[in-house]
Amino acid sequence: MNSSQNSPxxxxxAGVPADATVQTAGAFDIRTFIxxxxxxxxxxxxxxxxxxxxxxxxAKTDGxxxxxxxxxxxxxxxxxxxxxxxxxxxxxxxxxxxxxxEDEKDISAL
Numbered sequence: 001m002n003s004s005q006n007s008p009x010x011x012x013x014a015g016v017p018a019d020a021t022v023q024t025a026g027a028f029d030i031r032t033f034i035x036x037x038x039x040x041x042x043x044x045x046x047x048x049x050x051x052x053x054x055x056x057x058x059a060k061t062d063g064x065x066x067x068x069x070x071x072x073x074x075x076x077x078x079x080x081x082x083x084x085x086x087x088x089x090x091x092x093x094x095x096x097x098x099x100x101x102e103d104e105k106d107i108s109a110l
């Protein structure tokens with residue numbers, strides 16, 4: 001669920017006021033950014049391991065394709081971060097603020 005969408009309040013959720021809705025952080029979850037960056041660097045290393053592994057690289061690493069294996073490991077870690085963010089999203093309680101308040105909405109962690 002995106003942070004811009006309201007979800008119906010879970011009646012079993014403890015500590016959620018009656019006038020509030022529960023939303024998720026969605027794309028603004030830090031785990032999404034971390035997973036995307038690690039994944040991007042991992043894909044770059046995999047491509048370097050597949051297409052730029054020449055004799056000079058073999059001599060440096062005793063025949064081990066370090067870029068390929070490090071890139072694959074980074075892609076796996078990135079997928080774990082993205083899966084974690086998808087399965088356990090950060091939930092936020094959102095409700096209207098009192099009239100005259102500086103901010104329109106009041107948010108707090110669930």
